[in-house]
Amino acid sequence: MTPMTSAGAGSGTGTVAAARADARARAGLTAAAMPHVPASQSPHIPPGVPAEALVWAETVAPAGYTHRVVARGTRIRLDDPTGDACAHVFLLRADAPWERLNVADTLKIPWQAYLGAGHPLLSGDGRVLATVVADTSARHDAFCGTSTDAWNIAKYGEARPEGSSPSGQALFALAAAKHGLTARDLGPSVSFFQGVRVAADGTLAWQGSAGPAAVELVAELPLIVLLANVPHPLDPRADYTVGPLRVHAWRDEPTGPGDPAFDASPERTRAYLNTADDWESRS
Amino acid sequence: MTVLDWSGPLVPGAVVRDDRVARRASWSAVVAAGHVLTIVDVGGNQSADCLLFAADDPAERYSVPDTLAWSGNVYVGTGTVLRSNLGAPLVTVVGTEVERHDTIGGACSKESNTLRYGHHTAADHACRENFLYEGAKWGLGARDLVSNLNWFMNVPVEADGSLGIVDGMSAPGKRVALRAERDVLVVVSNCPQMNNPCNAFDPTPLRMIVTAPVAAPVTVPAAEESA
Numbered sequence: 001m002t003p004m005t006s007a008g009a010g011s012g013t014g015t016v017a018a019a020r021a022d023a024r025a026r027a028g029l030t031a032a033a034m035p036h037v038p039a040s041q042s043p044h045i046p047p048g049v050p051a052e053a054l055v056w057a058e059t060v061a062p063a064g065y066t067h068r069v070v071a072r073g074t075r076i077r078l079d080d081p082t083g084d085a086c087a088h089v090f091l092l093r094a095d096a097p098w099e100r101l102n103v104a105d106t107l108k109i110p111w112q113a114y115l116g117a118g119h120p121l122l123s124g125d126g127r128v129l130a131t132v133v134a135d136t137s138a139r140h141d142a143f144c145g146t147s148t149d150a151w152n153i154a155k156y157g158e159a160r161p162e163g164s165s166p167s168g169q170a171l172f173a174l175a176a177a178k179h180g181l182t183a184r185d186l187g188p189s190v191s192f193f194q195g196v197r198v199a200a201d202g203t204l205a206w207q208g209s210a211g212p213a214a215v216e217l218v219a220e221l222p223l224i225v226l227l228a229n230v231p232h233p234l235d236p237r238a239d240y241t242v243g244p245l246r247v248h249a250w251r252d253e254p255t256g257p258g259d260p261a262f263d264a265s266p267e268r269t270r271a272y273l274n275t276a277d278d279w280e281s282r283s
Numbered sequence: 284m285t286v287l288d289w290s291g292p293l294v295p296g297a298v299v300r301d302d303r304v305a306r307r308a309s310w311s312a313v314v315a316a317g318h319v320l321t322i323v324d325v326g327g328n329q330s331a332d333c334l335l336f337a338a339d340d341p342a343e344r345y346s347v348p349d350t351l352a353w354s355g356n357v358y359v360g361t362g363t364v365l366r367s368n369l370g371a372p373l374v375t376v377v378g379t380e381v382e383r384h385d386t387i388g389g390a391c392s393k394e395s396n397t398l399r400y401g402h403h404t405a406a407d408h409a410c411r412e413n414f415l416y417e418g419a420k421w422g423l424g425a426r427d428l429v430s431n432l433n434w435f436m437n438v439p440v441e442a443d444g445s446l447g448i449v450d451g452m453s454a455p456g457k458r459v460a461l462r463a464e465r466d467v468l469v470v471v472s473n474c475p476q477m478n479n480p481c482n483a484f485d486p487t488p489l490r491m492i493v494t495a496p497v498a499a500p501v502t503v504p505a506a507e508e509s510a
Contacts (some may be wrong), residue, residue: 104389
C-alpha cells in the first residue's frame with residue numbers, strides 16, 4: 001500500500017518550523033531576471049549613476065513584464081544587453097490615469113514618425129508624459145503596438161500567460177490591473193529596440209535590432225509605467241525570440257528651458273510649457 | 284462658394300439609414316453586422332474622424348496598431364480590415380473613391396491645438412470635443428478615446444520619418460464604404476479644424492448612408508436635414 005504523502009514529503013517540510021526554515025533558505029538565491037531591492041544593490045548599475053540615487057532596478061525576463069509609479073523628474077534607463085529585448089511601453093499619468101500616452105499626438109506634434117533622442121511621448125491633453133533623452137539604438141516603433149493573444153495564437157500557436165509565448169497586451173492587462181486599471185485604460189503603445197520603417201507605399205518594413213543598446217526616458221509628470229518585454233509583432237523569426245530587459249531609474253530633473261528637447265521645436269516648447277503650467281498649479 | 288455633392292450609396296443595397304452631418308458636428312450609430320456604411324465627402328477634403336466600438340462590449344474598440352500590424356501597411360484603402368484591440372475584425376473597407384485614408388494622424392483637440400498652432404486656438408471647437416459629446420450618449424468617456432481613423436485625410440510618411448497632414452486627395456461627392464463584420468458602434472466627428480489642410484480650411488457636411496445587402500423591403504427613415 002502506498003503511504004499517504006503530500007507534495008513536500010521527503011523534502012523536510014513536514015512541520016511548520018521545517019517549512020519555514022526551508023522557505024527562508026531560498027532567500028539568498030538569485031535569478032537572471034529579478035528586481036533588486038534596494039535598487040542600490042543592482043549588479044548592473046549604469047556607468048555614472050550614483051547607487052544611492054537609484055529608485056528602481058530590475059531585470060525583466062523575456063516574456064515578462066513590470067510596472068512602477070515614478071515621480072516627475074525620474075530618469076528611466078532601459079538596457080537591451082543582448083540585442084533581442086523589445087521594450088513595449090505604455091504610460092499613464094499616476095495622479096490622473098485618464099491622461100495617458102497618445103501615440104498619434106506623439107508622432108503628429110513633432111512631425112516625426114520615428115522615435116529617437118529628444119522625442120516627446122505626449123498625452124492626449126497637450127502635455128509631455130516623458131521624453132526620450134538618450135538613445136543608442138534608433139530602432140524603435142510607434143506604429144504596431146504590442147502583440148495580442150490573437151496575434152500570438154496565429155503566429156506561435158498559443159498565448160497563455162503561463163505559457164511560452166504570452167502576448168504583450170495580456171501582460172499590459174496584468175500590469176494595469178495592479179493599478180486598478182482595466183482594458184479601457186490601455187491604448188496604443190510604443191516599443192523600443194526593434195525597428196520598423198515605412199516604405200513609400202506605406203508598407204511596414206522590418207528593421208530589427210541595432211544590437212545591444214540603451215534608451216533613457218525622463219518622466220515629465222508622475223507616471224504609471226507599464227513595461228512588457230515580448231517579441232515585436234512584426235519580428236520575422238518563427239520562434240518566440242526575446243532577450244532580457246534591464247531597467248534602472250534614478251532621481252533627475254524634468255525637461256526645462258535650456259534643455260535640447262525643450263527648445264527642439266515651437267510645438268515641443270509649448271508642450272513643455274503646458275506640462276509645467278499644469279504641474280505648478282497642482283503642486 | 285463650396286460645391287456640395289451629396290452623392291449616394293457606394294454599394295447596392297436597401298437604405299436603412301441616411302443622415303446628413305452638419306459641418307463641425309458629431310454623429311453616431313450602430314451599424315449591424317453585414318450592413319455597409321457609405322460616408323460621403325460632400326464638400327471635398329473633409330476629414331471624417333472616426334472611432335469604432337464592438338456594440339456588445341465597447342471595451343473592445345478600434346485599434347490602430349492592430350490594424351497596421353495585421354495589414355502590414357500604414358495607409359487604409361480597399362480591403363483594409365479595421366481591427367479591434369483584440370485583433371478581431373470590426374469593419375472592412377469594401378470600396379473607396381479616394382486612394383487612401385489616414386489612421387496615424389489622430390484627432391484634433393483643444394489641448395493639442397495649443398501645441399500645434401498656439402494658445403489662441405484653445406477656444407476652437409475640436410474632434411476630441413465631438414468624440415466626448417457623442418460618446419457620452421453611449422456611456423463612453425475619456426478612457427474610451429483611442430487613436431482613430433480619418434476618412435478622406437492625407438497623412439504621408441516620408442523616407443526620413445517626416446509625417447504630417449497635407450492637402451487631401453478627395454473631392455465633392457467622393458465616398459468610402461465600410462462593411463460591418465459584427466454589430467459596430469461608429470462614432471464620427473465631422474472635423475472642425477481650421478488650422479490645417481484636413482478640411483481644405485473649409486469644414487463641410489458629411490452624409491452617412493447605411494445599406495443592407497439584400498433588397499428586402501425595409502422602412503426608410505427620412506434623412507434628417509441638419510446641414
